[in-house]
Amino acid sequence: MSTPKPLENYTSYRGLPPLAGLCTVEEAAKPGLSVEECVRRLKRFHYAFKRLHQILTARITAEPIYELKTAFSHHAYLCAEHTTALRRRICEMREPPLGLEDVPHPALEAFFDEILAAPTTGELVWGVYTFAVVSLDQAIRDYLQATNPLTDAPSRRILRFACLELDDMLQWGNQSSARLDYSEFQSGWTMLSYVLQDLLALAGQVDGTHAVSPDQQQNVLPRCYSNTPYQYDPIPKRDERFSDPWNQGVNAESFLYSESFPPRAKALMMLYKRLREIDVPEMMASIITQTPGKPWGYYRDMTRQLWDEARHAMMGEVGFVALGVDWTQVKITHNWSYRLNTECTPMERHGVLYFIEQGLMPKTGKRYEFETGQKSGLPLIATIQDFDWADEVLHSQIGRLWYIPEFGTLQKALEYGDTAWSKVLSNWATVKAQGLTNHDNWWPAVYTQACAAEGIPPDPAVLEFAETYEGKRADLQRVAAE
Numbered sequence: 001m002s003t004p005k006p007l008e009n010y011t012s013y014r015g016l017p018p019l020a021g022l023c024t025v026e027e028a029a030k031p032g033l034s035v036e037e038c039v040r041r042l043k044r045f046h047y048a049f050k051r052l053h054q055i056l057t058a059r060i061t062a063e064p065i066y067e068l069k070t071a072f073s074h075h076a077y078l079c080a081e082h083t084t085a086l087r088r089r090i091c092e093m094r095e096p097p098l099g100l101e102d103v104p105h106p107a108l109e110a111f112f113d114e115i116l117a118a119p120t121t122g123e124l125v126w127g128v129y130t131f132a133v134v135s136l137d138q139a140i141r142d143y144l145q146a147t148n149p150l151t152d153a154p155s156r157r158i159l160r161f162a163c164l165e166l167d168d169m170l171q172w173g174n175q176s177s178a179r180l181d182y183s184e185f186q187s188g189w190t191m192l193s194y195v196l197q198d199l200l201a202l203a204g205q206v207d208g209t210h211a212v213s214p215d216q217q218q219n220v221l222p223r224c225y226s227n228t229p230y231q232y233d234p235i236p237k238r239d240e241r242f243s244d245p246w247n248q249g250v251n252a253e254s255f256l257y258s259e260s261f262p263p264r265a266k267a268l269m270m271l272y273k274r275l276r277e278i279d280v281p282e283m284m285a286s287i288i289t290q291t292p293g294k295p296w297g298y299y300r301d302m303t304r305q306l307w308d309e310a311r312h313a314m315m316g317e318v319g320f321v322a323l324g325v326d327w328t329q330v331k332i333t334h335n336w337s338y339r340l341n342t343e344c345t346p347m348e349r350h351g352v353l354y355f356i357e358q359g360l361m362p363k364t365g366k367r368y369e370f371e372t373g374q375k376s377g378l379p380l381i382a383t384i385q386d387f388d389w390a391d392e393v394l395h396s397q398i399g400r401l402w403y404i405p406e407f408g409t410l411q412k413a414l415e416y417g418d419t420a421w422s423k424v425l426s427n428w429a430t431v432k433a434q435g436l437t438n439h440d441n442w443w444p445a446v447y448t449q450a451c452a453a454e455g456i457p458p459d460p461a462v463l464e465f466a467e468t469y470e471g472k473r474a475d476l477q478r479v480a481a482e
């Protein structure tokens with residue numbers, strides 16, 4: 001008679017789930033990866049998320065398609081959060097030295113360099129989602145299988161979150177790839193695919209667990225696009241729906257703060273202000289990309305703010321759609337991000353951002369917008385402004401944490417931002433003289449559409465509003481205010 005094995009003989013007390021619900025006793029009784037091996041793999045995952053964050057951020061500004069610009073903003077934020085969680089976990093595992101800024105393998109570095117330098121959006125999306133996200137997801141799933149679910153429960157917890165969001169990213173990537181025109185980069189796509197495959201093989205895949213055969217060993221890493229170091233493109237680009245990007249023909253703030261206009265029309269104008277915020281991720285991506293050497297927390301916080309601003313733009317889009325307005329009739333300028341990115345240093349851009357966001361905190365700022373949303377009788381607008389306000393309070397805190405300490409005092413920090421802002425004052429007449437725009441007043445057409453959708457006649461006084469930003473310092477200070 002064979003003796004029953006201890007595990008088979010072990011029953012849970014009163015049928016209760018054992019081990020705090022983590023796993024079965026049998027699963028926990030299998031030896032898993034060593035701490036050393038866990039740290040080695042986690043460092044590679046950390047590196048992969050950090051590089052994905054860098055790539056996606058760097059490509060926001062010059063990506064013309066709004067849906068891709070906002071998705072890159074979202075996914076860069078997700079990658080920043082997973083980078084943060086992995087850093088914290090690695091710190092718990094008998095390190096230092098942490099070596100979190102080290103490159104775990106030169107071929108892995110080249111793999112991400114290639115994707116960063118991909119010359120077309122199609123190749124970029126292909127490289128990020130079909131190669132990097134898929135490979136990282138697979139490596140994490142292998143880890144989850146191999147590590148002990150009890151001894152390494154803290155790592156498994158954060159990696160399960162990571163898989164959840166990698167899967168969301170992958171789904172988005174697959175759906176988007178199917179819609180992008182691959183004909184423009186057919187030859188490049190084939191070459192990039194081979195190079196990425198080779199580099200991953202040379203790195204032993206993302207986790208470094210796959211053996212590299214002697215005939216795969218090469219002295220020189222195969223590179224195509226990254227042979228020339230990547231250059232960040234600071235010029236914001238928009239797709240064809242943003243048809244008049246130099247137009248500053250409607251002074252939203254002047255309308256919003258006037259006592260003579262009704263809250264419902266102001267709600268519509270606030271949606272313009274929200275959608276216009278697409279220029280903030282374009283500008284913040286330049287600060288993040290062109291400011292090296294900061295502690296990781298800086299990049300995480302700035303990326304959160306960048307993502308919030310992309311969300312604010314999408315709130316505007318949704319609001320317009322819900323009110324029956326074709327938002328492409330609203331002329332969304334890129335003047336702010338264009339000029340800051342090309343005429344100011346990264347620190348000056350941060351100064352302008354902080355200066356503007358500080359201006360939103362008094363009662364006439366975000367609270368006023370929220371209350372106007374409430375008074376408009378449109379619950380969606382109140383919801384949008386409620387969360388927009390909350391986000392801006394967070395952004396002010398982020399500025400206090402990462403911007404003000406550069407100057408020592410709040411006063412000096414604000415003066416620096418104000419001076420930088422003065423550098424890029426009105427170009428209203430210049431862009432008109434250059435034939436870039438006529439500053440057409442799009443407001444009456446948009447307001448009329450909203451009234452028609454609601455089945456009410458337009459208010460003549462609202463219809464006649466035609467105040468532009470021309471020559472107005474005070475209004476210019478608010479032109480990009482979110």
Ligand SMILES: [Fe+2]
Pocket residue numbers: 277308309312392482
């Ligand atoms: Fe905002």
Ligand SMILES: [Fe+2]
Pocket residue numbers: 305309357391392395482
């Ligand atoms: Fe903000």
